[in-house]
Amino acid sequence: MVFLTLIVLPGLAQILLGQTNKGLLMMLLSVIGGIPLKIIGAVDAFRVAKKLKAGKAVAPWDWF
Numbered sequence: 001m002v003f004l005t006l007i008v009l010p011g012l013a014q015i016l017l018g019q020t021n022k023g024l025l026m027m028l029l030s031v032i033g034g035i036p037l038k039i040i041g042a043v044d045a046f047r048v049a050k051k052l053k054a055g056k057a058v059a060p061w062d063w064f
Helices: 002-008 012-016 020-053
Strands: none
């Protein structure tokens, strides 16, 4: 059960085990840490779409 909560939501296992503050901090850090990844993903998608629209070739692992 605890292992499944680690996959679903970081920090939930700590909350269920009575370490509420630790769990909430882990949740907060996972959200804050995910923001740069979302921004990078959006910028990459925009730039790759722009290349494709211009008729340029894009390899599977091309970034930006």
